[in-house]
Amino acid sequence: MKLIILDRDGVINEDSDSFIKTPDEWIALPGSLEAIARLTKAGYKVVVATNQSGLGRGYFDIMTLNAIHQKMQAAVKAAGGMIEAIFFCPHTASDNCDCRKPRQGMFSSISERYETKLDEVPSVGDSLRDLQAAFLAGCTPILVLSGKGKQTLENGGLPPKTVIFDNLAAVADHLLTREVKTVEARDKTSQETS
Structure with a gap:
């Protein structure tokens, strides 16, 4: 199974220091929806893992977060892609939970859900805590220069x-x-041995 894990704010959509608090504030970054569509069409299961401490801080409620995610899902679908699942941590740093990145709790949940190890699974984020959680989970940490x-x-x-x-x-x-290079190399090897 091909799996990729994406942070949300700063990777898929514009980030905000004052949090994304409404569906109207959720604005896709240029090219991100098309990128998810291309990955989906290539057979990747695209999963989002996102800290959403705005929930724990009372900046928005679960219904609003669901509405934001419905907007994101609809936008990705309209571009021809699919997000398989969204894992989120609602806690603040002071809650000292296991799921808030840089801890790997959400990644452990993803591993359990898909019954797979996360060794070298690409995990994309724009913050150090995204990369730290990915590294701890055995993923390949990928920093994008969008967002933060x-x-x-x-x-x-x-x-x-x-x-x-x-x-x-x-x-x-x-x-x-x-992937194309790997397939081409495999095809060349099989031609040489036949």
């Missing part, structure tokens, strides 16, 4: 083997080009 990504890169301290791309579209380009 440039600031994250400047601050340094990235986990080992972090890969850096401009945005989600560039991540999709890389993953899908790599």
